[in-house]
Amino acid sequence: MAMVMTSSQRWRVWALHAVLIAFVVLSLLPLLMIVSISLRPGNFAGGSLIPKAISFEHWRLALGLPVVDAQGQVTPPPFPVLQWIFNSLKVALVSAAACLALSVTSAYAFARMRFRGRDGTLTAMLLLQMFPSVLALVAIYAIFDRLGDWVPWLGLNSHWSLALAYTGAVAQHIWLVKGYFESIPPDLEEAAAVDGASRWQSFVLVLLPLAKPVLAVVFVLAFLGAMIEYPVASVLLHDEQQLTLAVGSRLFLFNQRYLWGDFAATALLAGLPLTLMFLLMQRWLVAGLTAGGVKS
Amino acid sequence: MRALALGLHVLNLAAVAGLLFLCQQLLRAHDALAAMAVLGVAGLLVLLQFSKRLQAWRYVMPGVSAVLVFIVLPMAFTLGIAFTNYSSAHLLSFERATDALLQRTDSEGLGMDLSLLREGEGAAARYQARLRDDDGKDWLSARFTLPAPGAPATGTTVMLGALEDGQPLPGEPLPPRALVELLPQLRTLVLRTPDDRPWRLSSLHRITDQAQRYAPIDADRLRDLRDGSIVTADHAAGVWRDAAGQALEPGFRTTVGFANYARIFGDSSFFEPFVRVFVWTVSFASLNTLLTFALGLFFAVALSWPALNGRGAYRVALFLPYAVPAFISIPVFRGLFNENLGEINLVLDLLFGVRPGWFSDATLARAMVLTVNTWLGYPYMMILAMGLLKAIPEDLYEASALAGAGPVTNLLRITLPLIARPMAPLLVASFAANFNNLTLIALLTEGAPDYLDTQVPVGATDLLASYTYRIAFNDGGQNYALACAISSIVFVIVALLAYVNLRCFGGAKATRR
Numbered sequence: 090m091a092m093v094m095t096s097s098q099r100w101r102v103w104a105l106h107a108v109l110i111a112f113v114v115l116s117l118l119p120l121l122m123i124v125s126i127s128l129r130p131g132n133f134a135g136g137s138l139i140p141k142a143i144s145f146e147h148w149r150l151a152l153g154l155p156v157v158d159a160q161g162q163v164t165p166p167p168f169p170v171l172q173w174i175f176n177s178l179k180v181a182l183v184s185a186a187a188c189l190a191l192s193v194t195s196a197y198a199f200a201r202m203r204f205r206g207r208d209g210t211l212t213a214m215l216l217l218q219m220f221p222s223v224l225a226l227v228a229i230y231a232i233f234d235r236l237g238d239w240v241p242w243l244g245l246n247s248h249w250s251l252a253l254a255y256t257g258a259v260a261q262h263i264w265l266v267k268g269y270f271e272s273i274p275p276d277l278e279e280a281a282a283v284d285g286a287s288r289w290q291s292f293v294l295v296l297l298p299l300a301k302p303v304l305a306v307v308f309v310l311a312f313l314g315a316m317i318e319y320p321v322a323s324v325l326l327h328d329e330q331q332l333t334l335a336v337g338s339r340l341f342l343f344n345q346r347y348l349w350g351d352f353a354a355t356a357l358l359a360g361l362p363l364t365l366m367f368l369l370m371q372r373w374l375v376a377g378l379t380a381g382g383v384k385s
Numbered sequence: 386m387r388a389l390a391l392g393l394h395v396l397n398l399a400a401v402a403g404l405l406f407l408c409q410q411l412l413r414a415h416d417a418l419a420a421m422a423v424l425g426v427a428g429l430l431v432l433l434q435f436s437k438r439l440q441a442w443r444y445v446m447p448g449v450s451a452v453l454v455f456i457v458l459p460m461a462f463t464l465g466i467a468f469t470n471y472s473s474a475h476l477l478s479f480e481r482a483t484d485a486l487l488q489r490t491d492s493e494g495l496g497m498d499l500s501l502l503r504e505g506e507g508a509a510a511r512y513q514a515r516l517r518d519d520d521g522k523d524w525l526s527a528r529f530t531l532p533a534p535g536a537p538a539t540g541t542t543v544m545l546g547a548l549e550d551g552q553p554l555p556g557e558p559l560p561p562r563a564l565v566e567l568l569p570q571l572r573t574l575v576l577r578t579p580d581d582r583p584w585r586l587s588s589l590h591r592i593t594d595q596a597q598r599y600a601p602i603d604a605d606r607l608r609d610l611r612d613g614s615i616v617t618a619d620h621a622a623g624v625w626r627d628a629a630g631q632a633l634e635p636g637f638r639t640t641v642g643f644a645n646y647a648r649i650f651g652d653s654s655f656f657e658p659f660v661r662v663f664v665w666t667v668s669f670a671s672l673n674t675l676l677t678f679a680l681g682l683f684f685a686v687a688l689s690w691p692a693l694n695g696r697g698a699y700r701v702a703l704f705l706p707y708a709v710p711a712f713i714s715i716p717v718f719r720g721l722f723n724e725n726l727g728e729i730n731l732v733l734d735l736l737f738g739v740r741p742g743w744f745s746d747a748t749l750a751r752a753m754v755l756t757v758n759t760w761l762g763y764p765y766m767m768i769l770a771m772g773l774l775k776a777i778p779e780d781l782y783e784a785s786a787l788a789g790a791g792p793v794t795n796l797l798r799i800t801l802p803l804i805a806r807p808m809a810p811l812l813v814a815s816f817a818a819n820f821n822n823l824t825l826i827a828l829l830t831e832g833a834p835d836y837l838d839t840q841v842p843v844g845a846t847d848l849l850a851s852y853t854y855r856i857a858f859n860d861g862g863q864n865y866a867l868a869c870a871i872s873s874i875v876f877v878i879v880a881l882l883a884y885v886n887l888r889c890f891g892g893a894k895a896t897r898r
Contacts, residue, residue, distance in 0.1 A: 101792075102692050109687065113702040116760065119717050120709065122728060187451075195448025204441035210449060216883045217456050219814065223823045223850050224872045224879070225459035227857045227865045231471070232462060239410055257455030263448050288440070289390055317710040319824045324858060335712035339828060342716055342723075349720050360713040367708035368701070371768070 127353035147354035167348055170355050172330055173337040177359075180248050180322075180333060181315035184255035188311035189304060191259045196266035197292050201275065214260040222257060223320050229254055230324050251325050251333070255315045262307045265373075269303035270296065306373050313366060334359050397434050401427045460876065466869040468640055470623045473863035475636040479618070482637035483607075486625060490585070490595035491611055495519065497584065499592050500558040501567070504528075514576060515558070516545065516592065523548035524578070531570040542575045545584075564589055645870035658839045659852075659871075666848045669755065670819040674812055676759045681766025686800060688767075689774050707764035715828040718757045744833045747845035754846050758825055762815075769811060773804040810890040817882045821875065826851035831859075849875050 130144035146156045146164075153171045156164045198204075199211060222229065230245070233254070237244015244250065273296065281291040297304070319335045326332050329340075338359075341352035404427035411420035433443050469475075477485065497516040504511050514526040525548040564571070568589070576584040576592060587593040599607040599616060607616040607625070614628035623639035624632040648655055684703055688696050706714065721728050722743040730740045743753045781799050790798070826832060832844030832851055842859075843852055849871060857868035 098692060105687055105690070105693060109684075109699050109703075112684075113699065116703060116706050119714070119721060119760075120705070122721065123717055191447045191451045194444040195446075198441050198444035202441040202444070207441075210445065212887070214449075214452055216887065217452060219817050219883045219886075220456065220460060220876065220879055221818070221821045222456075222459070223821045223854075224875055225456075225463045226854065227466060227868050227872065228459040228462035230857075231466065231865065232459065239407070254455060256451045257459075259448050259451045260456065292444075293389065317712055319712050319828065320854070323827070335710070338712055338716060342719055347723075347726060349726065352716065352720065356713045356717065360710060363710050363713075364705070364708045367710075368704070371704060371708070 123353045123356055126350055127357055129350060131350065147350040148358075150351050151354040151358050167351055168337060168340060168355075169330060170334075170337070170358070173332055173334040174359055176248060176331065177316055177333040177335065180252045180255070181312045183249075183252040184258075184315045185308050185311035187252065187256045188259050188262055189308050191256060192262040192266050192307060193297070193300075193304065194292075195259075196263045196270055197296065199263065200267045200270035201278070201292075201296075211264075214263060218260050222254070226320060226324050229321060233325060246326055246328055246331055248326075248331070251322055252315070254321050254325065255311075255318065258311060258314055262311060265310075266300070266303055266307055269300055273299050306370070309366065309370055310373060313363065313370065316363060394434065397430055401430050404430070463869045463872050463876070466866055467645055467873045468642060469638055469866050470636075470641045470644070471638050471866040471869075474634075475623045475638050477635055477637050479620075479637045479639070482625070482635050483601075483618075485635055486599050486607060486616075486633065487597075487601065489598040491598040492593055492595050495594045496587070497524065497592050499586070499590050501564060501571075502557065503559055503563075514543070514545075515548070516576075526576060529574075531567060531574075542577055542583075545576055545578050547579075561589060641866075645867050648867065649870060649874070654840045658836065658841055658843045661836070662843060662847050662849055662852050665751070665845070666820060666850075669751075669758075669848060670816045670822075672755060673758050673762065673819045674816045676755065677762040677766045677815070678770075678808075678812060680759065680763040681768075682770045682800075682804075684763070684767045685770035685774055686796065689771065703767060704764045706760050707762075707768075711761060711824055712828065714761065715757065715825060718753075718760075719829050722753055744830060747834055750830055750834055750846050754825065754829060757829060758819070758822065761825075762819075766815075769808070770804065773807055774800065777803050806890075810886045813882055813886050813890075817879055820848070820878070820882075821850045822848060823850040823854055827854065 125140050127147050128143050128145070129140045130142055130146060146158075149156050150164070150166045151170050153166050153169065155166065158164065199207060233243065233247075233250045234245055236250070237247070242249055243253070277299070278291040278295050281295045282288075286294065317335055318333075322333045323336045323339075326336060329337075334355075338352065338355060341348045341355065404423050408420045408423045408427065411417075411423060430446075433439050433446055495518070497518040500515050502513045502515060504513075511528045511530055513528050516524040516526070518524065524545045526543045526545050529543045559567075571586050574586060578584065582594050583596055584592045585595040587595070596610065598610060600610055602608055602615070605618040605620075608614075609616055609627065616625050616627050616633065618624075619626050619632075620639055621641070622632070622636075623641070624636040626632055649659055650656055684699075687693065688700055688703075693699075720726075722730075724730060724740065724742055724744060727743075730743075734740050741749050743749050777800065782795060785795055785799060826846060826848055830844070830846045832847035832855060834846075835842055835844040842855065847855070853868045853871045853875075856871070857863060857865050
């Protein structure tokens, strides 16, 4: 709109700036407060946004180091936060790898092959995504409870079970990868086929190297999805040492034991890297029109 | 390359082998139907590996089977459990519950002190138990052997005889350490006095009279050995009942037909809170979708105005709430809204002298839940709307500017009608996602404040999903079957929404919030 600004328009720009700044402040205030709370001594609220005295006690506790106060009293870390982060990473990496491995071949078939039942299967997977695992929590619990009778490492309280349960998210990833495969012209694969490559060879040697970006995206999306998942993890895991971060961070805020400062430090420690990843993945997170996001 | 393909074939064969093993296990557990199903799947895998015609399905299989196993199977399981009485009071299968009754023992509270004597070493060792009962009378058992450590327990029965005065004792009493080593074998030992009373080990140095309580008659009947009465299995209710009709612990799983649904819809003490939760769930999901959409659209329109400077910075700042993981931002709000210690009440108290009960007043709690979820959700709508706005031709706005139209007219006459159609399926999907937003409620309020006038524990902010979660995993009872029945009702609602999306919006590709 290459137009000269009228005075009414200039006024509107300023008004909009004011509204937007107000909203940005409102949106960011809770996050800024967490930074301040994590540096404030003690676990009780109160005090200004910029803390008067800076104390790293909550950060030490979050990193698993005991804190000694002026009276020589030792406070041990309340929860094994680093262990939780490690558990989350383990589950998320395993399930992301599984999701990736399971989705690429299916996506290839849907993108490049014509066969009976193709469209029906695709639509079915699209619709099934709308049924969140929250609705089947009891069944997931019961299945792994019974599976554990036969295969102990696939029972309740096992990270393998959790990672396996997360691979159900594969439906949405198949759509994403399929869309990307379709955007790659099939000429190269056809040329390879003329040179005598089998289907499998042209898929692995020609198409997959071209699709590296989307493979990375699916891996990161599946990873993030598993890192932030709460309901299934809260049902399958119960030992304090076994919890993932998403389940464990809930234990900080009870009225009887209100560890506000410790929670803030933990939230920052774990939340910052995840938030940065989400920001970087922004475009793909909400690639709503091509595939559908991961957050639920 | 070759190795990869070969590896996949081996993996497939391994899967087939695993399924065959599972099939055998299921057969041993007398679950023929499931075993057949597993066998069928294994056959399908073999067929896929060798059939040329099914080549495409060879590629599709990994992803589709993951969806089948982790989405469809749990859904089917949920429907199945909804017709049973699976709950913490009916946790075991019929066989396991019966076993539990058969292992039950009865005691008259008698006991004897035990010391164990050993002759010989290793496998040739022979034992004798020396006992003194509470009346001071001494007993000596016949000589017996014990199975080697680690070998399966055989449950030896040994007769006891009264010890004559002055009778010499064979061997020395074993020290406690040796007793501890023998403990697994000793646990299965049954000692019998001449009056046919059985005694079993109750601690390291003591045995007590522990008679079997029930004896099997046939599959559905047990005899109560205490008074000879008959205990029958009530398969309709999933419990064993004694002669007086009293239910015995533990109950067992059984099919109860539509009883759970009858309870939801027929029992007014249950139906009434269910309706309350349902109404709140629908209003929460629709209000939230509307609020996030309105806010998101406003920001999208504002940020696509070229006259505005610093749009990139605004965009990142406004997107941030969505980038913070929900398991962190929701507890942050839980803390900020805390009634006594939270920052929000601190500020309100300073400014206006009020301390609203965000978690104890139903209306305030609902307002808080809505606010928090709008904060969490508007960036998604903003990004979506931004993408759609880009597709609207610029000249439409130029024409309207020439005609002298203001921004409100532009919004109502151009923007909204043009993005309504692509946005509709996304809004329906967002509605469905909010409908089942268990994470929000579980981490923010846990349903608080609870209604005081209901018999079942349920709160003013409980959504159907969190209500189900509470029934299954939180507040006593742990009624899995009832929870599944409610879940299956939600399935129907979600299925309707999915159907609407598919039919009315031509199966638009995005179906998630």
